Amino acid sequence: MSCSTRPYVLLSCATSIDGYIDDASDQRLMLSNADDLDRVDAVRASCDAILVGAGTVRRDDPRLLVRSARRRAERVACGRPASPTKVTLTARGDLDPTARFFTAGDAARLVYCATGALEKTQERIGRQATVVDAGDPVDPGWLLADLAGRGVGRLMVEGGGTVHAQFLAAGLADELHLVVAPFFVGDGRAPRFVGEGNFPWHPGHRARLAEARQIGDVVLLRYALSDRFTETGGGAGGRSLR
Numbered sequence: 754m755s756c757s758t759r760p761y762v763l764l765s766c767a768t769s770i771d772g773y774i775d776d777a778s779d780q781r782l783m784l785s786n787a788d789d790l791d792r793v794d795a796v797r798a799s800c801d802a803i804l805v806g807a808g809t810v811r812r813d814d815p816r817l818l819v820r821s822a823r824r825r826a827e828r829v830a831c832g833r834p835a836s837p838t839k840v841t842l843t844a845r846g847d848l849d850p851t852a853r854f855f856t857a858g859d860a861a862r863l864v865y866c867a868t869g870a871l872e873k874t875q876e877r878i879g880r881q882a883t884v885v886d887a888g889d890p891v892d893p894g895w896l897l898a899d900l901a902g903r904g905v906g907r908l909m910v911e912g913g914g915t916v917h918a919q920f921l922a923a924g925l926a927d928e929l930h931l932v933v934a935p936f937f938v939g940d941g942r943a944p945r946f947v948g949e950g951n952f953p954w955h956p957g958h959r960a961r962l963a964e965a966r967q968i969g970d971v972v973l974l975r976y977a978l979s980d981r982f983t984e985t986g987g988g989a990g991g992r993s994l995r
């Protein structure tokens with residue numbers, strides 16, 4: 754697929770020092786601090802759509818809205834919806850219609866669903882979201898082309914690890930924001946940033962570190978993963994470390 758047929762893709766993730774993106778408890782683990790969450794909000798506000806995997810919808814019950822009233826108003830003043838389109842993908846279709854993904858805010862919602870679970874998913878959440886028949890299995894490249902066809906030029910992928918790994922392994926990411934929080938999780942049952950995979954960046958092909966920034970007690974590492982990378986787009990705040 755040529756680059757122009759897919760959106761600009763920015764992956765965003767926060768990890769512990771030992772590489773975990775959550776713990777094994779029932780509660781969502783906050784790794785970012787307040788200033789970093791505000792930076793993430795600015796990045797959200799700059800995008801046309803935000804994608805998370807169905808695992809994150811089930812586990813975190815995220816709203817995926819632009820939190821700042823000022824940023825929402827600025828988007829509306831530019832003729833855009835107050836918050837980006839919410840996007841998820843599922844093979845099983847086991848999604849709860851009362852999840853905040855479907856109920857919070859009035860952003861458009863898209864569910865890319867494997868053909869095998871399409872009927873069940875249409876029945877369950879067809880009133881709250883547009884359910885797209887995405888084939889079996891769902892190919893992230895196809896999904897991106899479909900999003901481009903719906904006018905999405907800039908996509909933020911907010912996890913979880915399974916989804917991040919697929920976009921990275923397929924070379925379908927232009928920018929990575931990795932925030933490192935100053936603690937360890939140390940629990941092998943907890944999810945990591947990404948699992949095993951055949952990634953385009955390895956010891957013989959290193960990614961370019963475009964920025965390192967201290968934001969209070971966390972560090973933001975911005976990696977340029979393709980030649981489409983744009984220097985502006987990391988959100989504001991913090992202190993550059995170079």
Ligand SMILES: NC(=O)C1=CN([C@@H]2O[C@H](COP(=O)(O)OP(=O)(O)OC[C@H]3O[C@@H](n4cnc5c(N)ncnc54)[C@H](OP(=O)(O)O)[C@@H]3O)[C@@H](O)[C@H]2O)C=CC1
Nearest residue numbers: 766767775806807808809843844845891912913914915916
């Ligand atoms: N610290 C951070 O920045 C973040 C942390 N997280 C954490 O990540 C964890 C969740 O990660 P993880 O469990 O990996 O889940 P994901 O959010 O990556 O979702 C995985 C699910 O997405 C669906 N899916 C993924 N790829 C495909 C495909 N190609 N075709 C069809 N469906 C697909 C499947 O859904 P289905 O099962 O329905 O078939 C799969 O089980 C949570 O603990 C959450 O807290 C999440 C985001 C950010």
Ligand SMILES: Nc1c(N[C@@H]2O[C@H](COP(=O)(O)O)[C@@H](O)[C@H]2O)[nH]c(=O)[nH]c1=O
Nearest residue numbers: 767782783784785813815816817818911
């Ligand atoms: N825990 C964590 C993140 N988690 C991400 O934020 C989502 C929650 O969004 P919302 O419900 O809109 O606040 C959640 O589903 C996951 O994608 N993000 C970060 O920048 N830092 C963090 O420490």
